[in-house]
Amino acid sequence: MKILVFGSLNIDHVYQMDHFVQAGETVSALDYQKNEGGKGLNQAIALSKAGQETYIAGAIGQDGLFLQDLLQSGGVNTRHLQIVSHPTGHAIIQVDRQGQNCIFICGGANQQISQQMMDDILAQFSAGDYILMQNEISNGDYLVRAAHARGMHVILNPSPLSPALMDWPLELVEWFILNEIEGAALSGKDSPDDMLDALLSAYPKAHIVLTLGGDGAVYADDHERLHQPAISVQAVDTTAAGDTFTGYFFHAILAGYSVSAALKEAAVAASIAVSRPGAGRSIPLYAEVKAQLANQQ
Numbered sequence: 001m002k003i004l005v006f007g008s009l010n011i012d013h014v015y016q017m018d019h020f021v022q023a024g025e026t027v028s029a030l031d032y033q034k035n036e037g038g039k040g041l042n043q044a045i046a047l048s049k050a051g052q053e054t055y056i057a058g059a060i061g062q063d064g065l066f067l068q069d070l071l072q073s074g075g076v077n078t079r080h081l082q083i084v085s086h087p088t089g090h091a092i093i094q095v096d097r098q099g100q101n102c103i104f105i106c107g108g109a110n111q112q113i114s115q116q117m118m119d120d121i122l123a124q125f126s127a128g129d130y131i132l133m134q135n136e137i138s139n140g141d142y143l144v145r146a147a148h149a150r151g152m153h154v155i156l157n158p159s160p161l162s163p164a165l166m167d168w169p170l171e172l173v174e175w176f177i178l179n180e181i182e183g184a185a186l187s188g189k190d191s192p193d194d195m196l197d198a199l200l201s202a203y204p205k206a207h208i209v210l211t212l213g214g215d216g217a218v219y220a221d222d223h224e225r226l227h228q229p230a231i232s233v234q235a236v237d238t239t240a241a242g243d244t245f246t247g248y249f250f251h252a253i254l255a256g257y258s259v260s261a262a263l264k265e266a267a268v269a270a271s272i273a274v275s276r277p278g279a280g281r282s283i284p285l286y287a288e289v290k291a292q293l294a295n296q297q
């Protein structure tokens with residue numbers, strides 16, 4: 001059984017700010033870094049660092065070869081990564097003094113992924129393999145259909161949410177992992193319990209992980225609901241915390257852990273990522289997560 005992360009790779013331009021820029025305001029950044037990011041890259045690194053054999057598919061330009069280097073040093077198999085003539089996708093990220101962020105992305109090479117490329121890559125995977133996707137590449141709806149038609153288990157992190165995603169074949173998704181903003185938009189509800197009820201009513205066979213920031217995360221399926229409290233740390237940079245949670249959670253599920261153990265491990269990994277700057281580079285090694293888990297017992 002293999003897991004393929006088919007998703008985005010971004011160059012993250014990160015600005016440390018006193019506060020997020022307001023409309024009509026011009027301010028100086030306190031600092032700047034260029035980092036490796038993109039939800040696909042971050043989630044693939046988290047899976048791999050957790051100990052999962054992980055493949056990534058996506059597209060970068062020549063300016064993004066350092067993203068491939070980080071993936072390879074994190075143990076991710078990059079055989080299916082395409083180098084295209086477009087510039088690599090990028091993200092503009094403001095991080096404030098509390099470690100909160102706001103982000104906008106510009107698709108670049110991530111939006112050059114064709115259905116043919118998807119077919120060629122999926123042909124190298126089989127029924128029973130897993131695919132983990134987000135919403136930062138072109139033809140995402142096609143990818144859900146094509147992966148499901150091959151018999152792959154489809155995991156969707158519907159982030160960032162877009163109007164087009166509402167028309168994706170979401171009934172083919174086996175696992176959703178999403179935050180409250182995405183949950184509210186997909187369900188039309190305000191409270192986490194109502195969101196989960198509405199999502200399970202629309203997709204009764206799905207497994208849903210709803211992340212709630214400082215309130216932790218909730219897992220729900222048709223017969224159980226489990227809550228994992230957040231682990232409180234001094235936030236330095238929350239970028240990629242959700243991606244770290246996602247990668248660690250699915251490593252644990254694929255390894256056969258119980259859902260509650262998977263939630264706990266993912267929460268610990270995310271708390272470590274939050275305490276460090278950056279995206280792909282902030283993701284902890286499995287040994288660090290294990291040490292922290294041992295401290296808590």
Ligand code: RIB
Nearest residue numbers: 010037038039091240279
């Ligand atoms: O989830 C964090 C990521 O979102 C960043 O690394 C950025 O590239 C955007 O894709």
